[in-house]
Amino acid sequence: MALERLFRRKRPSGENRDVPELWTKCEACGAQLYKKEFRENLYVCPKCGHHHRVPAVERVEMLADAGTFQEITGLKPLDPLGFVDTKPYAERLRAYQEETGRKDAILGGTCTIGGVPAVLLVMDYAFAGGSMGSVVGEEIARGAERAAAEGRALVIVAASGGARMQEAALSLMQMAKTVMSLDRLWERRLPYVSVLTDPTTGGVTASFAALADVIFAEPGALIGFAGPRVIRQTIRQELPEGFQRAEFLLKHGMVDRVTDRRRLKAELVQVLRHLHPGVPYALGV
């Protein structure tokens, strides 16, 4: 991966430099997609409707009103346990930081969404699988507290494999911390909306993500507690078709809506305007 990038950078500037990068392929149906168009379509395949993963920065652009986003995240992770598996955790952190240009797996800030003041937190799956360690937990707790203090709604876009193993019990404790911080919004009667994207599993689903006032899920997103591989190993059977996908969760009553990404902002705005006590009655967003 890194090698490939190195080559790309060194390629001499010429007419055909960007040609191979103008096009991409749908992960689901294999359709050739013109990248610019694909991006404008919010990473949804225009042919089959498959929702691809979205880089955190672009997720912010999709949801925050233009020009309103002010970043509030940026805490740095530590290696409290000196964790080493096949590689030291500290080394893995450096690699992820270089790759993503981010300190940890979350990007957040204050903004307005459809005019409603909000704190928007977006988990970054590209950073250690969006896993929640001390930094992610603290950023979420601070985000919730800040929203409460400033009369803002809280919106969290989840994308995570769960709690981060390399911080072990401290990661586990972030589940309690994040859940408890939501009480501050409760006390101020401020809305909290979560958007579950592909994938949202483990300790993230089983803490703050599941406790929103309104829960959206993106079509086809894998959402659950245990990952499908673990379940398959436990029950030693193939899993039913569509198991743990957003539509399965809707059917079982766990999420409010499965919403196409291209309509997500409109629906989110409708919910925020309805629930935020500071927004007066207004029909038709």
Next chain:
Amino acid sequence: MPLEFEKPILELEKRIAELRETARTTGVDLEAEIRLLEERLARLKEEVYGSLTAWQRVQLARAPGRPTTLDVLEKAFQDFLELHGDRAYADDPAIVGGLAYLEGQKVVVVGHQKGRDTKENLHRNFGMPHPEGYRKAMRLMDLADRFGYPFLSFIDTPGAYPGVSAEERGQAWVIAQSIQRMSRLRVPAIALILGEGGSGGALAIGVANRVLIMENAWYSVISPESCAAILWREAKEAPKAAEALKLTAKDLLAQGVVDAIVPEPEGGAHKDPLKAIQNIKEALLKTLEGLKGLSPEELYRDRYRRFRTLGAYAES
């Protein structure tokens, strides 16, 4: 079935018992030899039990004969009355709970329940709860709050059940709700990690004002086997994962994840369950005493502060 590292100790103990028997039946004086072996046994025990690895402690935490939640409820408490059901779907045998007295104090209790033999283990799903188990726990938290009685929980699970039925019924959702419900208790809450503290399934009943842990229990975000399977790609590297996860009582105390360690008899709680249960009772009484005098709101805020401050990061 003895644990691998216990074997030399058990063999020596057997040898001493045999010599005693020989001396008794034959009348031959073997005192000097027996004393020698006993000294060797004491040294061996000190050597093995004095330097237990994380993985050996994990094995002790799972040892057959270790006191389970029901053992503690029956022996450390009085008049335990089990209450069943989640009022929505079923009664989950992997979580038990009800009413009890602790030295005359009214309390509400909940805990994971493993089986004490294979048959019971199958019935109890090896202490891995389904969503209905956590709903039962939440119902009992409601009860504690409504009547103002302390809430005590006992943690002993490899993890919440990872299966199709559990996912269909919202395993992640009930764990999140149980964490939230427990954090909102307006009564004193104490959690004790008895054996295994496996991830979110453990934390769901672990959001207490004080969290205690047995000397040889473990508590972490993932079991050593699963961690090894993911990070080392081999479940048999579990001993390495156990070391790396810093999941022993002493490690957790240093991290602030637990507040106190309850000592176990030499060789682990399964060697002398009654002694272990006595230690548990003393620790619970002492901890409850320490929470006396806090108002309902202070108890809520105390719990919030306890968890709000956990984590390691640097300001940007």
